[in-house]
Amino acid sequence: MYDVVMIGGGLHGGFAAWHLLKREPGLRIAIVEKDPTYEFAASARSNAGIRVLFSQEENLRMSQYGHEVYGNFGELMAVDGTPQPLSFWRHGYLFIANTAAQADDMAANYEVQTALGAEADLIDAAELKRRRPSMNTDDVTLACHSPKDGWIDPYGALMGLKRKNQALGVTYLKAAATGFTVTGGAVRTVTLDTGETLAADWFLNTTGAWAREITGMLGFDIPVAPLPRITFYFECREQLEQHSLTIDGKGCSFKPEGKGYVTGHTVFSRAGAFDWTVHEDRFEAENWPLVSHRIPAFETVKLVNSWACHYALSEWDGNALLGAWPGQPENFLMATGFSGHGLQQAPASGRALSELILDGGFQALDLNRFAASRVLEGRKEPERGVKA
Ligand SMILES: Cc1cc2nc3c(=O)[nH]c(=O)nc-3n(C[C@H](O)[C@H](O)[C@H](O)COP(=O)(O)OP(=O)(O)OC[C@H]3O[C@@H](n4cnc5c(N)ncnc54)[C@H](O)[C@@H]3O)c2cc1C
Known part of the structure; x- marks a missing residue:
């Protein structure tokens, strides 16, 4: 009992x-x-x-x-x-907007966040380029950077x-x-x-x-459905500036991990059943085009490891x-x-x-x-x- x-x-x-x-x-x-x-x-x-x-x-x-x-x-x-x-890497979060609609959401959210005492900066493409020189910012409409966030x-x-x-x-x-x-x-x-x-x-x-x-x-x-999500760990030859956990409006995220980076891509239509297959081909087909668009130095990377897991997606x-x-x-x-x-x-x-x-x-x-x-x-x- x-x-x-x-x-x-x-x-x-x-x-x-x-x-x-x-x-x-x-x-x-x-x-x-x-x-x-x-x-x-x-x-x-x-x-x-x-x-x-x-x-x-x-x-x-x-x-x-x-x-x-x-x-x-x-x-x-x-x-x-x-x-x-417990290790806690406070290298910040970075949200990137690519469209006018995403920028509107970001600006509205920023008002809420700062009113609630959250530390965040709303920055334009030029400021983003200054903070993250390795990034392609040509298509960035707005970005939001929260420097005290991070990952554990x-x-x-x-x-x-x-x-x-x-x-x-x-x-x-x-x-x-x-x-x-x-x-x-x-x-x-x-x-x-x-x-x-x-x-x-x-x-x-x-x-x-x-x-x-x-x-x-x-x-x-x-x-609530399992949403399969593969995480890819890759290494890049070039030494880049310190990056944040970055969520790109184009649908991809990445963060530094050990000597390299991990990236993930959420495809909501895949929700419904568990799928533990590590679809490595999706790195080249889905993730790499997005991350290498944002960081051109990622055009030549080595995929080192991948693993599958699931969100508990609230449908x-x-x-x-x-x-x-x-x-x-x-x-x-x-x-x-x-x-x-x-x-x-x-x-x-x-x-x-x-x-x-x-x-x-x-x-x-x-x-x-x-x-x-x-x-x-x-x-x-x-x-x-x-x-x-
Ligand atoms: C790839 C990925 C990236 C993520 N990134 C982030 C992030 O950056 N930030 C963030 O905040 N969250 C993130 N999340 C979400 C976060 O990890 C989860 O929401 C959270 O860990 C869920 O915790 P939980 O305890 O509910 O589930 P789990 O950690 O999955 O634990 C559930 C447990 O239930 C057990 N179980 C299942 N069925 C039974 C049963 N019949 N009997 C007994 N035990 C059972 C399982 O074995 C499992 O251990 C991410 C998730 C994934 C998959």
């Missing part, structure tokens, strides 16, 4: 446990994770970027809290007084959080959830592929791109789905659909889940905008500008 059982032990499940135990140290918590190596988890394969460049206050505030937690991770996750340092080591965060949770008393079980029992309008138990059955007062669906499989076990469907509006599903047991909560911004928002999502359990509603940040119930209410809340 547990107080809370998380299905899925990535960053969202892990941060929910951590927040719960920070407030109620006596809680009995189990995290059920089918793959403790996290080989396929988005949390381990993420680009791990943290940015203030959002158009919606809730998204921005969640990521600001992500800055706070990942920025102080070593101390917050200290075990027996020993800090667990995602696997380091995942392992540090797990160690901290274990020190706080969380039980991590290697097992896959295969079904639930529901009586009297509440989920009572989860069955595992090990043959075990766990009873609890609360169940959290923190399985990311697998979340729909879990709700299917309870007999309802959510608009509804690109934003998270939080909390219970209307008409379903109220002790079954979800946090999924974070698309390409879930690592930075996992600390805030975990806090939100802990508040739903301990307080019966959102407290630190009003996240009703992202309540899962909005789907059945027909309310869409898309970001303006970058959608993932």
Whole structure:
């Protein structure tokens, strides 16, 4: 018998446990994770970027809290007084607009961002060229640079959080959830592929791109689909200036990684099913034309490594789905659909889940905008500008 059982032990499940135990140290918590190596988890394969460049206050505030937690991770996750340092490269984010419409979105978003205390500069093509001499800026209509943003080591965060949770008393079980029992309008138990059955007062669906499989076990469907996304690591002969995590309006992103760079390209029409094939040919067909257009020195690069992973894409509006599903047991909560911004928002999502359990509603940040119930209410809340 547990107080809370998380299905899925990535960053969202892990941060929910951590927040719960920070407030109620006596809680009995189990995290059920089918793959403790996290080989396929988005949390381990993420680009791990943290940015203030959002158009919606809730998204921005969640990521600001992500800055706070990942920025102080070593101390917050200290075990027996020993800090667990986390690498955080603050080389900034750079959004590039290529059309007048993208520039309009960017300028409108900038007003929101700066009003909320985010540090960002709206810059024209000439200023971009001054800051990033290796870039082709001929087709740039506007750019937005947030110099204090950056990216972390995602696997380091995942392992540090797990160690901290274990020190706080969380039980991590290697097992896959295969079904639930529901009586009297509440989920009572989860069955595992090990043959075990766990009873609890609360169940959290923190399985990311697998979340729909879990709700299917309870007999309802959510608009969250795996979106296959391949990450390519390449090296460039030329030594360039320090680059930020750059998201180009043409549909491609890249960031420095070790001696080289990683790039990804989001094709929304590929959402729907898991695809673990590493389609290397897509580098030359899709990514390379875009990144070499932006940085001509990337015309001669060496592709070194590639791997596949999946966004938990919110097909509804690109934003998270939080909390219970209307008409379903109220002790079954979800946090999924974070698309390409879930690592930075996992600390805030975990806090939100802990508040739903301990307080019966959102407290630190009003996240009703992202309540899962909005789907059945027909309310869409898309970001303006970058959608993932
Ligand atoms: C290529 C890529 C780049 C990204 N870049 C960024 C970025 O720059 N910034 C950002 O903020 N976010 C980014 N994201 C998104 C972010 O990584 C995810 O939103 C976040 O890591 C999701 O965490 P999670 O805990 O919900 O899911 P996951 O980390 O995927 O964890 C879910 C876990 O559930 C487990 N599970 C599944 N089914 C079961 C079951 N039946 N029983 C038990 N366990 C189960 C899985 O094994 C998995 O470990 C990126 C994602 C990808 C794929």
